[in-house]
Amino acid sequence: MDRRTFLKGVAGAGSMAAMSGSLAMPALAQGAAKTLRFVPQANLANFDPIWGTQYVVRNASVLVWDTLYGLDAAGTPQRQMVESEEVSADGLTWTFKLRPGLKFHDGEKVLAKDVVASLTRWSARDPMGIMIKGIQKELTAVDDSTFKWVLAKPFPKMKLALGKTNAPIAFIMPERIAQTDPFKQITEYVGSGPTKFLKDQWVPGAKAVFERFADYQPRSEAASWLAGGKKMLVDRIEWVVMPDPATAAAALQNGEVDWWEQPLSDLVPLLKQNKNLNVDIGDPLGNVGSFRMNHIQPPFNNPKVRQAVLMALSQEDYMRALVGDDESLWKPLPGFFTPGTPLYTEVGGEVLKGPRKLDAAKKLLAESGYKGEPVVCVVAQDQPITKAQGDVTVDLLKKLGMNVDFVATDWGSVGSRRALKTPPTQGGWSMFHTWHAGSDCTNPAAYPAIRANGDKAWFGWPESPEVEKEVVSWFEAANLEEEKAAIGRLNKAAIENVTYAPTGFFLSYTAWNKKVTGVTQGPIPTFWGVAKSA
């Protein structure tokens, strides 16, 4: 019996108990209906959304800090803390006015100087922020509620930069906190968002507590992702960290927690059978699976070797290893951009379509001059997504006749090893596996994995002037049609360069008790509009 089967058995037994009606009321005394207990995807181990860019930190941060703009369900940035903005005719000066009545959790008013300090810190870390900073002439507070950003050249995607969901998000903090070095962690968690973070009740690794901020003034528009009125209908939200999925499944079935952000796909069929629970896709933008090859070390410094691997890889194999037999949870991805979004394209992706061409790939590999150099495949075993992908890749490389050195390790070790540029046989690496949130892959704005600017690129250090040229084309595009054309060319160039290998697009579920209403789909679990009955 393997671990997955065992987990299914235990959680399934709980499900049967619920169906047979033998499941009594929760053993633990439930809190008031105004307290929502939520099991997040990971432990909230730190809480500075600029210093640390993990998804779990970002997800908690949207409860505490507000943004100037918020992305809605259509992916369009909408005004959030901003009341109005004005762009000069030459596109060089942006003047923003803040909404009146905005307050921080310590009771102080949100002022333009707070925004300036926050944007200064954010623009030192965020890829789009760094781009803006590169052309910045001046960022100043005009008065208490007005600030302006003067640029040396136009930046049409300003509102997207200030409202995007990719970490680090441009959150607004009080000036005294925002003046912290962007490479050092803040220790005071004061925002102007819909809930306050109760630091004294925070037990990292176990619990984080958020309390409704009574002075928060939501916008009048309906809420949509990070845009619109963020109306809190519960008084208190407790994030309960549960490292064991079987325990989380049992706790959800037993009513000890109300909402589990990301159930293990193996347990989903059992949760779906429980009449007290709702189960649905959590984030329609899903995730893009990937492995990256080291472009500066043999054998993957040879484009033909990379192309041979791409020619042979079966995305179906990867996706089934990741999500099992649920066909609705995955899609093939002959490209790099998120399916279902405006810029999705398959241009140039033919090599990833249709029956896999193992013989042709072997032939291409032979033509490349590959002579059995070891392929050091570094695979984190403590992340189910990387482990599953790693197992499939090893099988693929062996079928191709490559000499695989499988290094089973943990995510922490992958994190340090992938930064090494030394040869694979001297502590370096040939390939590692990861995944990207689909919301990060909707365009090149905050998508470092797609960049191919050599030494400055993400791990693997791909270099392709064609890819980089089209990234610039997208930033400079004046309308959606031009953007689509640029992305088509970019996709084709990145496939030819094998900037990285996409292993498919996959979704995951979220599950919650039927006593909870208002749960919506999105790249970030949002708590505004969520209510809980007694």
Place this chain on the structure above:
Amino acid sequence: MLGYILRRILSTIPVMAMVGLFVFSLLFVAPGDPAALIAGDQASPADIERIRESLGLNRPFLVQFGEWAWRTLHADLGTSIFTSLPVTQMIGQRVEPTLSLMALTLVFAIVVSVPMGVVAAWKVGTWVDRSIMTFAVFGFSVPVFVIGYMLAYVFALRLDWFPVQGYTPITDGLGPWISNLVLPALSLGCVYIALIARITRASMLEVLAQDYVRTAKAKGLGQRSVLFLHALKNAAVPIVTVIGIGIALLIGGAVVTESVFAIPGLGRLTVDAILRRDYPVIQGVVLLFSFIYVLVNLLIDILYTFLDPRIRY
């Protein structure tokens, strides 16, 4: 005696120093980079290097060790790389659940296992002995997490007697405190019961073969008096030794049990810290565990003198 205790307490200092040096060296050479984990998956190598620099992780080993040792000597275990909270505060948040779990497990295990071992020795070769030894093999063989899941299924999901997960501080009431700990203590206690029961049986069998036991029986003492007053006391030294050694087993088992039952204790703190390479927290927790272990062994040594008056230090 007092001099011995003082000498033993003082001897913990070099032991702790060795542990500190060993752990620090191990972490220094182990692969993994907290800066990369902090920066996140989208960070550039330059960002990671800046974070590493800000955390002081790129300084030479001796500088880092010296600074840590100096702070530790001043009862300052440093600050967590990830949470920016003092390590002492993080340990303080987690001590109560783990000590509660260990204490309850210890009490439960001793209360159950010692009589089991005595009875098994008394009824050696019978079905009673074989049943107890079969249970002991089961306790040794079945992993703690499997027992935990089984107990949670039966007693939490089916019967609804106890909660599935979590911990309630004792200050919130004895009932909720016990309620949260019963299943974890039972899970963790199984292997401990098996260990103590087997040692008790073996030790008792040896003692029961002694002349003075035969004499006690011959002078007409009841079975209970012979077993528990005469035999058990003389068989106690190895049993107490195993209970002491078993503390290490408990610490290891607590890591798994706390994960299965989502108890916010030191075991989970340790695992989280190791996976994140949160060096100050790892060092702090390991020092604490080694201190507890040394202290328990000292208590066991002192206990010997009460159990066997022939032992003198």
